[in-house]
Amino acid sequence: MTEIIRVLELYSGIGGMHCALQDSGIKYEVVAAIDVNTTANKIYRHNFKGTYLIENGIEKLTVTQIDRMKIDMILMSPPCQPFTRVGKKLDIDDLRTKSFLHLLDLLPQLTHCPSYILVENVKGFEESQTRDLLIKALQKCQFHLQEYMLTPLQFGIPNSRLRYYMIANRLPVNPNYSWSNTEQLCYSVPSVVQPNLRYKILCDTEKRCYHTDKGVNPDMISMLNSKKEETNSLSQNSDCENMSESKLDECTGCSKNKCEEEDWMFVSHNDGEGESSKTNEDQVLAKRLKTKHSCDTEEEKHSNEDDLKPLCCMCDNENRLMDESQLLRQDDETEVYHGKCLQLQHFLEKQSAEYFKKYKLPDKDLKRFIVMDVVFPCIRKTICFTKRYGHYMEGAGSIIQMSTEAEDVTRACQLKMEAVEKKNNKNWGEKEIDIVRKLQLRYFSPREIANLLCFPETFDFPEDVSTIQKNRVLGNSLNVHVVSVLIRLLTMK
């Protein structure tokens, strides 16, 4: 019988690590989770009712307490503020690092030292003194270790979230999966753990699209089962990337026709009438619009890729429209993976226009149009959603443009270009705001952010948690899929 791995989840937040354990397929028991944040703890309890959650500072943990738990694995994402690129980088001098340093102090003193450790943090941690102390403590305890810098984009997830990861193992390492001790940061994971993400997304999307009061549509289940066999055989050939998106679309109900008809209730259609009265530029934009409406079949993608860009204001393919400071804030790796990711639409909620009203950008936020990262359902990238999403516009997360009316988009693009050129939108009045208003911009819902972070469909929030609180804790959390791949790698025998 496979042993059950006893896990201690530190800085547990809303339980991203716990979800990754579920996703990894290993046998585990979370012996205890620890966090000080009451909102995050409320959400954790709501989702993991049976787990022992300690609402206390980690700096209060003792050797005896940890030894008594007889843990095999520690999963943790310590506070990242002391290491962020845009922060003060106070590192070991930041009070928020204190609890982590305390832990590093305890580790070599443990009688029952865990066999596995996984640490997640922001880019910047890799060059910190705290990281050096972590390595020293682990080496003292005879761990093999490997550090990674990974983004969900390289796993096909259309969300940028470049993060530092470290996995450490005290058991003898299988030489066939030699992941440890290369002493260099790795930017990819071995193909042996390349995940079958497309199948997972397919299942999750299926639940989102087809889950009715009576349960999941049985026809979809049988279709999914046949797709599962297909994707399994694809992944055995280490080639799951080859599952075409049209197949995925077929299963998720986002086939070309459906998309054109009514799938995206927020996509307003240009029927082509009256095009003769438009300028050349309008016609090109209208052509682009049609391409995007049809959700790009493979053929269309190739025939149009040079001149047809998504009809979206300031999206990644329209970089010239972007504020330079915003461009700098994007992860350097982003462009490398763009195009390999699933379209955003697979991660969006399928809800009525009425439902999305609460996420509509108020007029005061529309004034920040020139610094927004505006995306579109057929796009394959969003920027990282931070805990400031909904409070700050610049670099805090993407915004969805719900209208694709060519004229409206053209006008908004021109407005933005002018404002970027003049480096100012201070004198924007009602006329300008009205142009932006027509784009029908909305925030991502917390469920959609959770989808991009690969939280399972079953993950839920208590009713009394506000949208701002949800955004804050999600922004603090992690990409479940990336961590689950690393847990698999870490525990591979």
Ligand SMILES: C[S@@+](CC[C@H](N)C(=O)[O-])C[C@H]1O[C@@H](n2cnc3c(N)ncnc32)[C@H](O)[C@@H]1O
């Ligand atoms: C980067 S977040 C980790 C989020 C978590 N992995 C998740 O999935 O939500 C850091 C967490 O550490 C918690 N924290 C910060 N200082 C702490 C301390 N001294 N003791 C316990 N928890 C702490 C914060 O409340 C926050 O939830």
